[in-house]
Amino acid sequence: MKIAYxxxxxxxxxxxxxxxxxxxxxxxxxxxxxxxxxxxxxAPVYKNNYLYSSVGKFRSVGLRVPDLPKTGRTLKSVNxxxxxxxxKNYNPDIIHExxxxxxxxxxxxxxxxxxxxxxxxxxxxxxxxxxxPTRMYKRVATSRADHIICISKNTKNDLxxxxxxxxxxxxxxxxxxxxxxxxxSSKRVSSRPFFLFVxxxxxxxxxxxxxxxxxxxxxxxxxxxxxxxxGGSFNSEELSFFKELKIPFDxxxxxxxxxxxxxxxxxxAFFFVYPSLYEGFGIPPLEAMSYGCPVACSNTxxxxxxxxxxxxxxxxxxxxxMQYSLEKLFLDSNIRDSLITRGFERIKKYSWKKCAGETIExxxxxxx
Numbered sequence: 001m002k003i004a005y006x007x008x009x010x011x012x013x014x015x016x017x018x019x020x021x022x023x024x025x026x027x028x029x030x031x032x033x034x035x036x037x038x039x040x041x042x043a044p045v046y047k048n049n050y051l052y053s054s055v056g057k058f059r060s061v062g063l064r065v066p067d068l069p070k071t072g073r074t075l076k077s078v079n080x081x082x083x084x085x086x087x088k089n090y091n092p093d094i095i096h097e098x099x100x101x102x103x104x105x106x107x108x109x110x111x112x113x114x115x116x117x118x119x120x121x122x123x124x125x126x127x128x129x130x131x132x133p134t135r136m137y138k139r140v141a142t143s144r145a146d147h148i149i150c151i152s153k154n155t156k157n158d159l160x161x162x163x164x165x166x167x168x169x170x171x172x173x174x175x176x177x178x179x180x181x182x183x184x185s186s187k188r189v190s191s192r193p194f195f196l197f198v199x200x201x202x203x204x205x206x207x208x209x210x211x212x213x214x215x216x217x218x219x220x221x222x223x224x225x226x227x228x229x230x231g232g233s234f235n236s237e238e239l240s241f242f243k244e245l246k247i248p249f250d251x252x253x254x255x256x257x258x259x260x261x262x263x264x265x266x267x268x269a270f271f272f273v274y275p276s277l278y279e280g281f282g283i284p285p286l287e288a289m290s291y292g293c294p295v296a297c298s299n300t301x302x303x304x305x306x307x308x309x310x311x312x313x314x315x316x317x318x319x320x321x322m323q324y325s326l327e328k329l330f331l332d333s334n335i336r337d338s339l340i341t342r343g344f345e346r347i348k349k350y351s352w353k354k355c356a357g358e359t360i361e362x363x364x365x366x367x368x
Contacts, residue, residue, distance in 0.1 A: 001036060002092040003029070003363060006105050007043040007079040009098035010051050014067050017283070018117060022098050023050045024176060026058040028356035037360065040090055044082035045075055060086060080105055093367045097145070100137035104144065111366050114145040118280025118302075119158040120204060127203035139163055147366045149173050149359065151281045152302035171362050174306075176352030177283045177290075189264050194225035195326070196269035196293070198262070198284045201231045201238070206275040206298070206316050208241065211252070213322035215245045219330060220323075226252040229265050266291035271329050271336065274298060275316050282306050286350060289343030294336045296325050308349075310342035 005022050013019040026039050033039075039058040043051060047067045051059070065075070080103065087095065087106035095106050097114045120127070121134045128134070142148055142163060148170045150156035156172050159165050201207035207228075214220050228234075234242075234254050242252060255265070266272065272288035274297035285295045285307050297303050298316035307313075312335065314325040329335060 001038070001094070001363060001367060002090065003037070003039045004087060004090060004092035004095050004106070005039070005041045006095060006098050007041075007046060007083055008076075008101060010041065010043040010046040010048040011072070011075050011079055012099065014047050014049055018099065019048050019050055021115070021175060022096075023054055024178075024352040025356055025359060027054070027056050028176075028352045029360060030056050030058050032353060032356060033360065037363075040092070042083050042086050042090070043079065044086065045078050047075075094363050097141060100134060100141040102133075102137050102140050111146045112144060113147050113149060113362065113366060114141050115149045115151065116142065116155060116159050116280075117151055118155055118278070119162055120278055120280070122162050123158070123278060124204045145169070147171065147362060149362060151175050152305055154302035154305055155280045173355055173358045173362070174350055175281050175283060176350050176355040177286045177347075178352060189261070189268050190225060190227065192225050193223065193270050194227045194268075195220075195330075196227050196229060196265055196272045196288070197275075198229045198272070198287075199231055201228065204277040206277050209316065209319055209322060210273060210275045211241065211245070211247070213319045213326060214252075215247055216319060217323050217327055219327050221247070221251065224270055224330065225250075227265065227269070228252070228254045229262055230256060232256075262287075263291060266293045269293050271296055271326075273326065274303065274311075275314075275322060276303070277301075277316050279303055279306075285311060286347050289340075289347050292340050292343070294329060294339040295343065296329050308342075308346050310339060310346035312339065 005026060009019045009022060026041055029037060029039050040060050041051065041058055042060050043062045045063050045065055047065055052064045083105050092110060094111045094113055097112060142165060148165065150159060150170060150172050151174060153172050156170050159170065160167055197210065214226050266288050271294040274282065274285050274295065276298055278301040280302060282303050285297055288295050289310060295307060295311035297307060297311045297313055299313040300316055304313065312325050312329050315321040
């Protein structure tokens with residue numbers, strides 16, 4: 001069986017969760033598969049750093065190019081032309097499309113699989129530009145696919161409900177996770193105790209309500225700093241919001257860095273908060289658990305499916321619910337200790353090896 005991953009996500013993302021997912025799939029399938037399974041990433045021209053750093057036999061010959069503005073359409077055209085030639089010669093049994101596109105790359109007779117990560121563009125359209133074609137392309141790509149992989153049961157249910165996809169052609173395969181630095185140093189990254197928020201702060205990530213819950217709690221404001229890792233520096237609107245709430249400037253801060261630094265923040269945080277209104281899966285809570293960091297998170301979308309009983313949950317639309325859960329976690333060391341123990345057990349359910357193995361079984365069924 002020959003599997004080909006197309007160029008799309010490696011052209012679109014320099015870094016990112018989706019491109020990392022496909023690299024992990026390719027690497028782990030190569031490791032666990034027998035000689036009857038061969039994987040190739042067909043990305044003639046790409047800008048993805050994960051692909052550039054990889055050394056697996058799954059890599060096709062390709063050229064990394066600078067991430068320059070307004071080059072996306074040109075790169076796509078070049079990749080489509082060269083990929084058609086490469087795919088014709090490789091002659092795969094399955095093309096696993098790495099993102100959503102209107103056009104078909106490779107011979108139309110080849111079986112196609114696509115992964116749907118979430119339905120955020122459909123459910124939170126106000127968070128995206130009116131010119132964003134993702135919703136339209138997703139509908140086209142899923143309709144032509146022979147099989148669809150969803151990364152959670154919740155995403156599967158949303159996909160079926162919103163796009164009317166036939167349930168028989170949809171399977172669920174949970175993601176794995178792994179940080180680059182699995183042994184963070186014990187060096188403290190903050191002089192004061194803090195809780196941690198990771199990633200983008202826009203729209204559905206629900207950052208503003210979390211700030212309001214922090215501000216509403218005398219216990220939290222007095223005893224814990226609020227650290228935001230990644231997501232870029234605070235913008236003027238955020239800074240004005242902090243000032244409006246009269247949050248001391250030294251109590252809330254943003255830091256950036258690589259996975260090694262992130263692992264240290266997980267290790268040193270009093271707890272980790274994940275207030276998102278919607279996620280297709282949600283890897284950060286698992287990352288936090290892997291470092292013995294207690295987790296507080298939303299009780300919506302796929303998040304309860306992922307964290308199970310290893311997190312304290314709240315209604316992300318309610319500032320009071322969020323505040324209550326965070327204060328409970330802060331004040332009760334028994335709850336924190338219990339969540340740490342449950343977290344170490346919970347993460348055993350997820351690995352890239354397991355994700356790859358379940359994906360292989362889907363490939364086999366598709367070509368059977």
